[in-house]
Amino acid sequence: MTRLRRLLQAFQILTEAAGKWTWVWLGLLLWQGLLPVGTVYLTKTLVDGLVVALPLGTQGISLLIWPVTGMASLLLLGELGQSALGWVRAYQAERVRDYISLLIHRQSTRLDLAFYETPNYHDQLHQARGEASQRSLALLESWGQLFQNGMSFLSMFVVLSTYALWLPLLLLIGTLPAFYVLLVFNRQHYRWWKETTPERRWTEYYDLMLTQKVVAAEVRIFDLGEHFTTIYQSIRKTLRQQRLRLLRNQSLGRLGASALGLGVSGAAMAWMFWRSLQGLASLGDLALFYQAFNRGQTLMRSLLGSLSEIHQSGLFLENLFTFLQLEPQLQDPKSPKPMPSKLERGIEVEGVYFRYPGSQSWALENLDLFLPAGKFTAIIGDNGAGKSTLIKLLCRFYQPERGRILLDQSKLEEFSVEELRSMITVLFQWPVNYQATVTENIAMGDLKSPIEETRVRAAAVMAGAEETINRLHQRYDTLLGTAFVKGTDLSGGEWQRIALARAFYRQAPIILLDEPTSALDPWAELEWVSRFRKVSEGKTSLLITHRLNLARHADLIYVMRNGQIVESGSHNELLASSGSYAHSWKAQLQQQPIAI
Incomplete structure (x- = not known):
């Protein structure tokens, strides 16, 4: 039931993507599906006409005009329908590909930043993105073939039933082994594809290491090219061998199933020849039976193949639906508080504990600080102290495990996420x-x-x-x-x-800057801070920096270490306290390395 529901959801997505052209597509498929039975009946009429017309010479030509004209017309209409169907399919393919990408892109930007911290999320994204468009198009094509060939097969079913009711059953028996082989190997391929997602992501990573500009210089200076190439080729070799082994076993299975199908087909044709020799069937009947049974067998294989493809595409699209069903953990409250146009009190961080997903160590531990409204606050500290993490929490990319963050004495989670970030x-x-x-x-x-x-x-x-x-x-x-x-x-x-x-x-009334002058020289930095004081006047601003000469211009300075505040005050107050800030400031004046 779940699989059927997923397939119906997939069909709904495809129809939403293609719009009204879905109905044009179905109409063309119906037309193409009914053409073969007309051709088969006209073939019988033509053969029987030839049997009568040949002894009459030129006088018998009139007996052939109708079947020949009819077959030519059907062939022409078939070509026109096929051309129109090709264009509609191409249009649908482009719309579906773009629509699936739209769904994935919207979902990716909708989810919390925490999802990006887990390998499981990247596996799910890779599985959804890697096959979604391709499998959606394959599903569209399979459904189209199923519908068109289904119409043709029903027609052939009626034709064969006029000779013997057991003939359609014989068709089914001859094609079931091939269908079973497809089902078994579809599941094996899907299971292999899902289990090897991490390995395929590693190949993409090493491919980027070997081709992207951002790492090109370091790859060359440390001579990492051959190292990355060797690892890439090793992983690809394993994946290639596994896939080829699957394909070999599938080919052997198909060969056995095809041999059985040929045996069934030969038995049916022998029965029809025997009837002809007894005078129970004309040459036209023999021609019609051959075409109907041969096409029926081909159509039955195609129908079962389409069902198999739909089954396989459904397995792969399960990853897309799983990804699209992920929900952000940071949700808006049912009745969000209105955002203030300007902060009156400020931002308070009270007893906040936070660690990144999958990490056992605290990035912030019992953190307390206050960012007064309309003031310029600076935070300094060593790498890994938690300064950048604080900015992510203020933007509500994550939720603290313990403690709270208040904006004008209201919890951040009481506001709409979008409205908060717009501030x-x-x-x-x-x-x-x-x-x-x-x-x-x-x-x-x-x-x-x-x-x-x-x-x-x-x-x-x-x-x-x-x-x-x-x-x-x-x-x-x-x-x-x-x-x-x-x-x-x-x-x-x-x-x-x-x-x-x-x-x-x-x-915005709140300005958060993380190392804004790290790439500037000291002269440009002094010029920058002078401009920034004018820009941030009346706004609540937070500056994270390693540079004490920049931090000293702030109204309030916090010294952060190991996820906690160890000192706070103005520049002069911190110098007077003779703590780590004062020690580092003196070291800077003496042109010694600064460590906070």
Whole structure:
């Protein structure tokens, strides 16, 4: 019952994708399915006509005009129908492929960030994405063949039944072994395909390591090419041998089933020849029987083959439906609180514990801090202290295991996730370098409204990116990145300024910046912080940085270590406390390495 429901769901998806063309497709299939029986009957009429016409010479030509004209007309109509069906199938295929991709892309962006932290999710995504479009199209084709050949087979069934009612049963007996072989090996192939998902993902990973620009330099300097190639080829060899073994066993099974089918066909034809010799059937009957039984056997094999393909495609599409049924853990409340247009009190983090999915160690442990509204707060700390994790929790990408985060004294989970995130603009530690024009790169910070050129330029000025943009050959219309023709690459610092401009383009009351000046030199950094103070005036802003010279400009500074706050205060207050911040500041003045 579950399998049938899945197949009906798949058919619903296919009809939603193709729309009204589904009915055109079914009409053409019905027409193509009924044509063979007309051809078979006209063949009988033509053969019987020839038997009568040949002794009459030219006078017998009139007896052949009708069957010859009819067969020519059916052949012409068949070719026209086949051409129309080919175009409709191509149209359906394109629509289905795009629709399945749309479903997968929407689901991928809908799910929580936590899903991306688990290998199981990546296996499910790979299984859904790797076969979904191909199997959906195969299912569409199989259903079409099942419908068309079903119509033809019913027609042949009627024809054969006029000679003997047991002939259609003989057809079924002759084709059942082939159907059984298909079912068995379909399940074996699906089981192998599912069990080898991790191995196939590893081959994709090593393929990326050998072909992508982002790792090209390191692969060459450390001479990793042969190492990755060897591992890739080793995994592919194992997968190839397993698949070829399956195909060999399937071919042997099919050979045996085909031999049985030929034996049944030979027995049926021998019976019909015997009837002809006894004068119980004419030459036309013999020609009709041969075509009807031969086509019937072919159609029966095709029908069972289509059922097998539908079964196999259903197995693979089960992965698509499983993926589409995944639900985000972070759900909106039934009655979300309205978001404040501006923070009045601020953001409070109280006793928060958090660890990433699958991890046994705490990323944040009993974390307490307060981000006052309208103030500039900085957090400094060593790598792995939990600073970037805090930003992810503030964006509500994850839910703390214990503790709570309050926004103006209301829990974050009391707000709509979408509305909460619209209140926040972020520069992540590793921002994305989009393959798009400068204007598009910046405007991606807020695509809910039409792109405003003045806002784009203002954001570029605030981020210190305007000088870089003005040097480009098409300025704001320059395509960034080198993945496509006419693209222009930027340095790390220049890319960072573009990403920062994107963050500033979204005019949100909460600003979260993770290492915004890591790719800038000290002079550019001082210029940047001066601009940032003006941009963030009246907004609640959080800056994560390793650089004390940048953090000292904040109204409030937190020192973070091992997922906890160990010091807090203004720059002068922290210096007066003679803690780790003060020690590091003195070390910086003496041009010694700084460790917080």
